[in-house]
Amino acid sequence: MASRMNKPGEFRLLKLSPPRILVLGFAAVILLGTLLLMLPAASSSGEPLGFIDALFTATSATCVTGLVVVDTGTHFTTLGQTIILLLIQVGGLGFMTMATMFALMFKRRISLRDRLILQEAMNQSSMEGIVRLIRRVIFYSLAIEAAGAALLTLRWSMDMPFGRALYFGIFHAVSMFNNAGFDIFGDYRSLTGYVADPVINLVVMLLIVFGGIGFVVLSDLAEFRRKRRLSLHSKVVLSMTGALILTGALVIFLFEFTNSRTLGPLQLGGKLWASFFQSVAPRTAGPNTLDIAGMRQATQFFIVFLMFVGASPGSTGGGIKTTTFTLMIGAVIAMLRGREDIVLFRYRLAQERVFKALTVTLLAVLLIVSVSMVLSTTENRPYLMILFEATSAFATVGLSMGLTPELTDAGKIVISLTMFAGRLGLLTLAYALGPKQGKPLYKYPEGKIIIG
16 A cells, blocks of 8 residues: 555556647657757767757657758767657657557556557547557558668669668658658758659658558558458548549649749659659658749648648648548538538538537647747748748648748747647647536527528
8 A cells, every 4th residue: 555655646647638648748758859869979060959959850750740940961960860760750650659569569468548548649439459450550660661661772772882771761761651751861952852763752652641541541451352341431531642642743733834943854754753742742741852942832832731631540640631621521512512411432420520620620720820920920931931831830741941940949939839739639739738528417599690
């Protein structure tokens, strides 16, 4: 009994709700990463990185965003880049997934409390099969990252020594699968040197898509040969993902075809690769093969839309998610046709799903508008550039028009908080910060107001 009474901290931790544990867990990982990146051995100059810059970099890595205030390839040593890579892996899979992986390795029991937190972290409706899902998440992640690293290593071994190619392959495979977008080519170049390279384009795009469709969909696809069917969730995710990629590639190709600053010097094949790559990358990944700042404003604004939609639930990506966007479109179509129900693939969706989608979308719009207004007062830049950066931070994308490296300290803190909110999810953050309320004991009388 005495030993139980000597652990008041543990007792208080057990009383925290799963959303609050997730918030504190991610905050702890970011703080640890900040302290590690401030080590003199992590910087090429031997001088410790400033606290705000280290905090920004750790937040961007843990929240798998990719926005950087110092160049990853030139500023950090191999130690510093390895720290960033570990933060990306922990942040992409989630610290609870990583903790569960070690627990399974050492044959530790997964408690009911752990399962509740995992359910919240993976955005699942129930705890049934949650540990089995985590096992698959770990297996799929490591397998896809290993395959991507091998292919990238083989390609880059043609341009550099094999050891360096292996290091580049591993770093970028992990970064791209986790939709982080960090690169170590230096001078903020990202993948612009491989704009027309079919191998680099195809491998990186597949890594981004696999990381962005979600682990539930990956599990469905892996079991398709046995089950011969896909869940409604997987059908919605795959159809909307495909539609957004094709639409995005077509729009970018048409908008930029006559812009000599971006696509002019390329042959038709290079233009197609560039169009598809820049359609996939805004789905919360962040690498670029074209100069984003050199694009037309119409293209930049369209990329803002792609970033806002983002990836899919239960993935390494951010944004409002493809399923939320699909529900909003379904609600509009149902309203225009005079129907009360939203039907997708012959399934009727509950109204609570529509309310949740509307809540997520509205909160995202309010957050981006608020952040853009604040940055407009701290940064003397065009509003589209500010909106682009704010959306990129919220959707944990990492694409930039060049504002992030020149942010003021106040701007860096604002963007860091935005990345943190985008990675955790606005509903999770709201549940964590807000008071817990039970179901109301009564209902108010129904009223009517005029809409439209």
